Amino acid sequence: MIHSALLLWTPLALAALGGMLHRIAGVVNIGLEGQMLGGALVGALVSGVTQNWVLGVLAAGAAGAALGLVMSLCITRLHANEIIAGLGFTIVITGLTRYLLRDVFHVSGTLRVAGLDPLPGMLGVDPLFWLAVALVPAITWALRHTAAGLRLRATGDGFDAAGALGLPTRRIRDVAGVIAGVLAGFAGAHLVLGQVGLFNENMVAGRGFIALAAFYFGRSRPWATALACLLFAVFDEAQARLQTAGVPAQLVQTLPYLVVIAVLTATAVRDARGKAGRTG
Amino acid sequence: MPVRLGARDVSRAFGSVRANAHVDLTVEAGTVHAVVGENGAGKTTLMRILYGLDQPDSGTVVIDDHPVRLRGPADGIRRGIGLVRQELAMIDSLTLLENLVLGAEPRSGPRISWSAARASAVDLAAGFGISLPWDSPAGSVSVSVRQQVEILRALRRGADVLILDEPTAALAPAQVTELLRLLRGLRDAGRTVIFISHKLDEVLSVADTITVLRQGKVITTVPADSVTRPELVSLVVGAPLEAEGYSPSADVGPPVLEVADVISLRVHAGEIVGIAAVAGNGQDELVERIVGLRPCTGRITLSGKDITGLPVDRRRSAGLGYVSGERRTEGLSLDASLADNTIAGTHRTLGRFGWLAPGRVRAHVQRVLDGYSVRYGRTSAPARTLSGGNQQRLVIGRELDRGPTLLVAAGPTRGVDVLGEAYIHARLKELRDNGSGVLLVSEQLDELLTLSDRVVVLHQGEVAGEVPGGPENRTAVGNLMLGRQP
Amino acid sequence: GCGGGSEQTSSSSSGAAAPSKKVALVIAQGGLGDESYNDLANAGFTAATKEKGLDGQHIESKDVVAQGEQLLRRAGTSGFGLVIDLEFSHGEILPTVAQAYPQVKWVFLNNKIKGDNIASVLFSEQDSSYLAGALAAMMTTQTGNPKINPDKKIGVIGGTKSVGIDKFLSGYIEGAHAVDKDVQVLTAYSNSFGDPTKGAQLADTMFQQGADIVYAVAGGTGAGVIQSAQKNKRYAIGVDDNQDKLAPGYVLTSVLKRTDLAVQKVVDLYADGKFPGGQTIGLGLAEDGVGLTDFQYTKQDIPQPVQDKVADLKKKIMSGELKVWNVIDQGYPAWLQG
């Protein structure tokens, strides 16, 4: 049970940490879903062709990076609205994936890649799990103690002010978008290489949105975000048990979303109480 | 003398507005150079161009005698120019130390050396005899502290030309003195300062050279010790201006405002009551409670009517007018049109059955904008396109036009040029003479003392004392503001 | 009125001319790539049209519910001779459209639709699922088999909660209980037909809870269930297509639903000028339209008496002696909540 919750946690945490960094730079990334899908497809293909999981993961990261960069450029250089760019990119990538499966690979839905090299076990879990685990303290430290971290925070909290100081704010946002893409790509790679060993066009199945909820939930703090992912993973795991215990499936599936609303409300109320500020 | 920084034939237009027209400016190294001019004269635009935040349509920036092209602020910073803007460029969520080092962090590898950062911060501040709460978030400290950090930041990054765009507009007198002392210190250390202010006394006391802009053009550049204040005023305005005198109220009526809270206060009809306080001593909260933007535990009455629990709109219809001290965020909606800004608050009276009557809206907008000499292009243009002073005129016009029985005015002349200031003062007095009450909150002691019939001084959220108006009470008020005996 | 001889009625308008070569297949919700219903039907369609030299087009829509009528009408006006509609929700529209375009032959799957130029195809998935349930219930007590534990538990995973899917689930549970009242059937839904990760996770959980055979009625999600069975050294039961070979020895059997056969059959009939207008083609156990695979990889795991019992039940259903509950017509039974 714990093992399978950790398996679920890894892709969520990778994507959520990426989205969180992007959020800290001031952009809400709704495109994680699509970037995960792109990463999953490329990861599966490259792992299959090269029969090497490392190359598969790296290629997935590169695919995510490319998608993240293009999306970020649309936002930072062309002033696209970030929400709509995220939704739009997810639609484009999903459409493109399906189109390619049908028109190029002549399969629909599932792509079984011959010779796909799955992630090996390391201390009982896969390497991407350890990467996600290592990223949490690393990001926490980097945000506080490196110039890159400080500039990232500054760009997110005071875009104009940071720009007036001569920081390349748009480029900083692009870099954050690329990092988010890389991590989302890794997350996609984990779905194909770390879990089921095949690609399906629907396999991301809303996990990008859960990742979004997780970093909102964690209020853009690495540890809290990772814990939120763990909560969702355990939830997902518990779902199966609740269902077999006879609770209606459709209602069980709404629980994580209700929890997000409840937690957001609780924190907002607490903040408002704490400030007891202006009324409006 | 070499030209440290300057402009050669610089022009910049926004649509049909010529913000800068063939401007030539020469700032010599090691001087304090003031740039003055009426609202909308093009001062801010010129400074943005000198720093690299904006590009001229034609003409060039000159640095160290060489024409240069600045593509962005990074170029300006690299060439030793620092800008402290009208809107401060501080990031609220970061600590002062983080704000200070941002963009030029002392590093060892990718890591920021926080101990080196702290040491250099403390050193730098000590050089000017100040010490700052380096670990506090910038959002939690006063404007004056933020401004000091901005200046230190520019210096830390090697700026030896420092441009300050209306740095004193939001400062209390003691802080202004402090700042001017700091600027003189900089000059004496060999740095160059460009200083913008509408307070001509400050300009005369700190500047070596003064450039006067009017309608985008340079009118003249003169040594500061060659002009008197009245001469400078007539250069700025284009005509001499009579000095204002103190004229207390002739006829004080019954109370229009009574506040019984932590702060107790009373404003009568036909009276201007001034509130004096160093920023952060409770004046903002007091204003917000009276206006209805902040819940109140005590009791507030307006013309005898209890308004404690009423929302803003009900207070306004009961005769309250409000000129916000936060012009750009609260007094105006910069992205909304001039017309929409002008009818705000009165919009419910400009139609019926829930619909606005276009004719009445147009008439109202015309009356306010023309009546208060707002300089504008089209009423459908966003308020953002007005210069600071014209924005303030719009706000004043909107609120006075309602004929309020009580006007709460916070910093009503902040950023307004001399002519505008005189004009707004006259209007406030006129309002008082017509039997309304005015609660005037201002950091500018001179303004408070010339306008107010009484001055209530706040210190640490409580009433520290009350002093009659008139310029002779300056020291008493100043002492009370700092928590001393009058 | 117009009698049963729909063949003549509808082709009379176009005279004795050869039927149009253009034929279309309207894909149902879920679209191609569901690894089951749509994909299978499309496979049959492609094969048949190729074989018969027809010009076949399949049509997907993001909004197949609302666009149904305009889509069918457009096919009606564009010279198509045969239109096969896989989408459940078009049942009410089809009669009107078919009436408006009498020269076109229409085929509807999963429901009986009246109309001279309409052929309906019905499957009895509940029957084959019943057999799978019975088989699983008997197997879960075969403790000599290393893939079987002592618990009397089996499981089933549906794609989404809906009657179309619950038809399978209900049959499975009914079959299991018919042979052994004490067998407990764990049920869960994956909420997706293309999420193998979720399938693997749900199956893992069921195996941990003591189930040893899990039936997946969830399209592409099932791939994860089969993988989980292999990893946990337990059994999965596949669906729609023969999935036994995906993990030989770990897929106990697959519950076939030969949509491909059905589509192939109507296309063939159409091409041969024998379109069964106004008729209903039932595809049940007898027609081999539904059924179990023949245990290619698991024969040695299944004791002969068990195989005999399954064959016996199959016979009883075909003879009508045994009637399996159909959720679509009869609503939800006591053993499965709505």
Added chain:
Amino acid sequence: MNTSPDSAVEPARRALPVGAVLRPVLPFLVALVIGAVVLLATGHDPLDFYQLLVREAFGGTDRIAATLSSATPLLFTGLATAIAFRAGVFNVGVEGGFLLSGLVTATVAVHVSGPLVVPVAMLAGAAAGVLVSVGPGWLRARWGVDEVVTTLMVNFVVTGVTGWLVTSFLQARGVANAATPLIARSAWLPDLLPPDNLTSGVLIGLGLAVTYAVWIRHSVLGYELRQTGLNQRFAAAQGIRVGKVIVVAMVISGAIAGLGGAAHALGVVHRYVDGFSPGYGFTGIAVALLGRNSAVGVVIGAVLFGALASAGTTAQLFSDIPLDIVNVLSGTVMVFAVVRLWRRR
């Protein structure tokens, strides 16, 4: 959330004339170019395909009817999104309101009889839409809870709840997917151009668009809504009750979403069924942004997206190119709908 209101809500701004002309056309040009690249790379002729698309979208009364029919739900969801945007609220929950309304309307229409069934059912649908939007609206107004996340989450909750309600209580017999019984013919919205199924729902949508255009400009509440959207602090200080305005905007937004779901149930689908909305709510966001939240813009945006949807489907009757290329096109249009290609100084 840090979605700068600047990009979500359009301020009064001087746009260059070039920009004004390019703005609505440009996203489509970019999409067509990107689509052409994909098509060429996979060995298809883009020009042929685009010609086919245009013919299938506008080539004849029946095709125009189909396009308008596909545009109708988008008209409602686009308007619902636009009105919330105008108040500075990013309502991503229009999809949920549309869905719940579909279920409620269909159920009411099945169980109520008499001459008033259509208005009663539509009212019930509007109420269902309000039910979905008012909660997040209130949370935002009262406590400042980020509405993008709450409304997004509410969609997932509505999907679960409607699914549960249908299979547990409302399932129609003899239908193979989750569906409520068919609504009686007397309660259907009449078709405008029989036999093409363009329902009178499109007239309701257009009527709402016109009302919205006039109302947002000339009514007191419309004024307050705009001011709240542009600068809440300013609005509050001038005596506009910002919280109330936000809740009202979300109520109206939800009601319009609900009316959309009702018109779709009564006019097109005649029941609630799996696949009732293929994401009309989300496309509605793109429609609103493409139309810069103006009524005319929303109408144009809805027709363009409607054309893509209907043409993309029937084009498959005549071409082997997978439908998914249409998703690539509409996704690209979405992304570029709000792009600014000229500099603002």
